[in-house]
Amino acid sequence: MRKHGLDGELIDxxxxxxxxxxxxxxxxQPGRITLAGRTISVEQPVVARLIDISRVAPTPELRRRAxxxxxSLARYLSCLPWTQVxxxxxxxxxxxxxxxxxxxSGRSWAVPRTCVTNDPSVAKAFVQSVPTIYKGPSSSKxxxxxxxxxxxxxLPQLRHSPVLFQERITGLDVxxxxxxxxxxxxxxxxxxxxxxxxxxxxxxxxxxxxxxxxDCIDLTRKMKxxxxxxxxxxxxxxxxxxxxxxSAPCYQGYDKRAFGAISDALSEYLxxxxxxxxx
Amino acid sequence: MLGLIGYxxxxxxxxxxxxxxxxxxxxxxxxxxxAWTTTISVPxxxxxAMISPSGxxxxxxxxxxxPSSSSLTEGENNDVLAAWWAGLAMMSGxxxxxxxxxxxxxxxxxxxxILTTDVRQYASSLPGAVTANVHDAVSxxxxxxxxxxxxxxxxxxxxVTRFDPSRTWRLMIxxxxxxxxxxxxxxxxxxxxxxAAAALRRMQACGLVFALVxxxxxxxxxxxxxxxxxxxxxxxxxxxxxxxxxxLKWLRP
Numbered sequence: 001m002r003k004h005g006l007d008g009e010l011i012d013x014x015x016x017x018x019x020x021x022x023x024x025x026x027x028x029q030p031g032r033i034t035l036a037g038r039t040i041s042v043e044q045p046v047v048a049r050l051i052d053i054s055r056v057a058p059t060p061e062l063r064r065r066a067x068x069x070x071x072s073l074a075r076y077l078s079c080l081p082w083t084q085v086x087x088x089x090x091x092x093x094x095x096x097x098x099x100x101x102x103x104x105s106g107r108s109w110a111v112p113r114t115c116v117t118n119d120p121s122v123a124k125a126f127v128q129s130v131p132t133i134y135k136g137p138s139s140s141k142x143x144x145x146x147x148x149x150x151x152x153x154x155l156p157q158l159r160h161s162p163v164l165f166q167e168r169i170t171g172l173d174v175x176x177x178x179x180x181x182x183x184x185x186x187x188x189x190x191x192x193x194x195x196x197x198x199x200x201x202x203x204x205x206x207x208x209x210x211x212x213x214x215d216c217i218d219l220t221r222k223m224k225x226x227x228x229x230x231x232x233x234x235x236x237x238x239x240x241x242x243x244x245x246x247s248a249p250c251y252q253g254y255d256k257r258a259f260g261a262i263s264d265a266l267s268e269y270l271x272x273x274x275x276x277x278x279x
Numbered sequence: 280m281l282g283l284i285g286y287x288x289x290x291x292x293x294x295x296x297x298x299x300x301x302x303x304x305x306x307x308x309x310x311x312x313x314a315w316t317t318t319i320s321v322p323x324x325x326x327x328a329m330i331s332p333s334g335x336x337x338x339x340x341x342x343x344x345x346p347s348s349s350s351l352t353e354g355e356n357n358d359v360l361a362a363w364w365a366g367l368a369m370m371s372g373x374x375x376x377x378x379x380x381x382x383x384x385x386x387x388x389x390x391x392x393i394l395t396t397d398v399r400q401y402a403s404s405l406p407g408a409v410t411a412n413v414h415d416a417v418s419x420x421x422x423x424x425x426x427x428x429x430x431x432x433x434x435x436x437x438x439v440t441r442f443d444p445s446r447t448w449r450l451m452i453x454x455x456x457x458x459x460x461x462x463x464x465x466x467x468x469x470x471x472x473x474x475a476a477a478a479l480r481r482m483q484a485c486g487l488v489f490a491l492v493x494x495x496x497x498x499x500x501x502x503x504x505x506x507x508x509x510x511x512x513x514x515x516x517x518x519x520x521x522x523x524x525x526x527l528k529w530l531r532p
Contacts, residue, residue: 021397022436027390034397061435064417065396068436071417072394078381079388093380095357096364098319103380105322116362117318138361140354161355162317162362223380 001047004267009040014053017066024076031076042076045273047266048087049248050074082224084273086266091223091247095139097164100245104219108211109232109240112169118162120155127152131168133193144194169233169241174206176213176230177251178220179265183213186254187234203257212240219245226269227251280335281306281530284363285343290512292343298523304531307331309340313348313355317362319369327366339372339530341489342384343509373530375489376508384508387487391440391502398437402426405441412505414438419507442495442504448472451515452479452490453522454529460491460515471501478503489526491515 001008016022016035024031024042031042050073054066074089082088093100098116105111115126116137126132127147134151136142145151146168173188173195187206192198208216212232220228229249233241255262281299285292287310299306309315309331320326329337345363347356360383368378376384394416395401402425405411413422415434422434448471451458457479475494482492491514493505507514515522 021395023393023395023397023401026388026392026394065435068416068434069396072436075388075416076394079390091380092382096361096368096378098321098362098365099368099378101321102365102369111322114321115318116320116365117316118362119316119318122318136354136358136361137365138354138357140357142354161313161351161358163358 001267001270004264004271006267006270008047011035011040013051013066013069017053017057017062017069022069022072024072026076026079028079028081044080044084045270046077046080046085046087047270048073048077048085048089050077050087050089083226086226086270087248088223088225091225093223094244094246097135097137097139097244101242104242104245107215107219107242108209109215109242112233112241112243113167115165116162117165118158118160120158123155123158123163123165124152126165131170132165133168134163134165137162137164143197146193169235171233171235172206174208174232174234174240175254176208176216176232177249177254177262178216178225178228178230179262180226180269181217182265183208183216184254184258184262184265186257203254205258209240223247227266280331280338281527282309282329282337282340283307283343284309284312284340284345284367286310286346289343291510292341294512294519295341295523295526298520299527302524302527304527305335307335310346311348312345312363313351313359317359317366319362319365327369327371329363329366329370337370337372340367340370340374341526341530342367342374342376342378344384375526375530377486385486386508387482387506389440389503389506391504393439394436395439396436398439401439410444411439411441414440440504441497442493442502443497446496447504448475448494449514450475450479450492450494451510451518451522452483452487452492453525454488454527455483456521456525457483458515458518458521458525460518471496475501482506488529 020033020035022033033040050070054063057063057066077085078090093103101111101114117123132147133144134147135144175186177184185206185208186203188195188201188203190198190201195201216230225247229246231243233243251262283292283295283306292308296306296308314332316330318328345360364378364383367374379385398413411425416436416438449461451460457476479492491507491510494501495504
C-alpha cells in the first residue's frame with residue numbers, strides 16, 4: 001500500500017490484546033483504539049485479517065481478552081458498509097461447506113454432487129455411484145483424499161462424526177481471486193488429489209469465461225466481500241465446477257506469481273473505496 | 280417431528296417440550312446431536328435427512344444452540360456443527376433461528392450498543408438520568424447495571440447499552456404475534472408503540488420469530504436496546520402460555 005502512496009495505521013492484533021483498548025460503536029460511527037499512548041480513530045476503509053489468536057494466548061486472562069477483542073472487532077466491522085472493509089466478517093458460510101455449496105448453486109458453474117453424512121449405508125451408496133473424494137465438512141483444515149477400497153471398509157466409523165463425500169472431478173484446479181469487479185485466475189496442475197500437498201504442482205495464469213467471471217464477482221458481492229478466493233475444478237470437457245469460496249484467502253503466493261496484480265488491484269480499490277458502488 | 284435443539288438444562292427447550300406434549304405435537308429434545316444420523320445432499324433439491332436415534336425424522340426445529348459432545352474432538356464437534364448448520368439452513372420445514380451465512384444462530388446487531396475494554400471510562404461519560412447495562416461481549420452474560428451496583432466487571436470486553444429504565448418497553452416476538460412482557464409497562468407514547476411494532480413486524484418478515492426485543496426512549500429517540508434470539512423463561516414467564524402457544528402455532532401451520 002505504501003508503494004501505491006496509501007497511508008494508514010497498522011495495528012497488530014496481539015499487541016492490541018496485550019497492551020491496547022478498544023471502544024467500538026455498532027451504529028456505523030468510527031471506533032477508537034488506544035495503543036502505546038495514542039488514540040487511533042478507526043476510519044474507513046479498513047483492511048482486516050482477524051485470525052483467532054486466543055488459542056496461543058499465554059494465559060487464560062489473555063485468552064479471554066483475545067476472544068473478546070476479536071469478537072468485538074468482527075461485530076464492529078460487520079456494521080460498517082461492506083464496501084469499506086477488506087477482510088469483511090459478515091459471511092461465515094464457508095464454515096459449513098455443504099451450506100455454502102447450496103448457496104453457490106444455480107449459477108453459470110456446476111456444483112459437484114456432494115453428500116455430508118454419518119450414515120455408512122448412505123455413504124457407501126454414494127461412493128459406489130461416482131468416483132469420490134472425501135474431506136471434512138467444516139472449515140477445520142482437512143486434506144481432500146481420493147476414496148479407496150480401504151476407505152470403504154472404514155465407513156462404519158462414520159457414526160462418530162460426518163464426512164463430506166464429493167463426486168471427483170478430474171481436471172485442472174483453478175483459483176480465482178476477486179477484488180471488487182476484477183478477477184485474477186490461476187490454473188494449477190498437480191498429480192496429488194489436494195494440490196496444496198503437492199510440492200510439484202505447477203501454476204499458470206488462465207482466462208476465466210466471462211459468465212464464470214461475472215458470477216464470481218456477483219457471488220463475492222452477495223457475500224459482502226471486497227476480496228474473495230474461489231476454488232474451482234475444470235473438467236476435461238471444459239465444465240467449471242464450484243468447490244469453495246474463501247472470505248479470507250491467503251493470496252500471497254498467487255499475488256507473487258502474478259507480479260503483484262492482486263495487491264495492485266486492492267490498493268487501487270482502497271484509493272477509490274469511498275466512490276465504489278457495486279452495479 | 281419438531282426438534283427442540285439446546286443444551287441439557289435449557290429451561291425454554293424443556294418448557295416447549297412439555298407444552299408440545301400437552302397439545303399433542305410430536306417433539307423431541309436434541310441434546311446429543313452427535314448421536315443423530317444426518318445426511319445433506321447438494322445439489323438438486325437440497326436433500327436433508329436428520330434422523331433421531333429412535334429413527335424419527337426432523338421436519339421442523341427450534342434452534343437454541345447445538346450441544347457439543349465431550350467424547351468428540353474439537354474438529355469432530357466442528358464437523359457435527361457444520362452438518363447441522365447445513366441441515367437446518369436447508370430444511371424445508373419451519374426453523375426458529377434458522378442458520379444463515381452470518382452464523383449458526385443469526386444475531387441481529389443492536390446499533391445502540393458500544394463494545395469496549397474500558398467500561399469505567401465510558402460509564403463515567405453517561406448523563407445522570409441515563410443508566411446502562413453491561414454484558415460480556417462474548418457470552419452475552421449480564422455483568423452489572425451502571426449506577427445500581429459496584430463497578431465489578433469481569434468481562435475483558437464488555438457490551439454496554441444505554442437505556443432509561445422508566446421509559447422501556449419489552450416485547451416478545453413469538454411466531455406471528457407480538458406480546459408485551461414489559462414489567463412495568465410505562466412511559467411510552469402510543470405513537471412510539473406503533474413505530475416499535477412496525478420495526479418488529481419488519482424483523483418478523485426477515486425471519487426473527489422468537490426473540491425478546493427491548494425498546495427505550497433516551498431523550499427524543501426511541502431506540503432498540505436489546506434483541507435476544509435466545510430468551511429465557513425469566514424474560515416472558517408471565518406470558519409463557521401465550522408465547523409458547525403462538526410459537527408452536529407458527530411451527531405447525
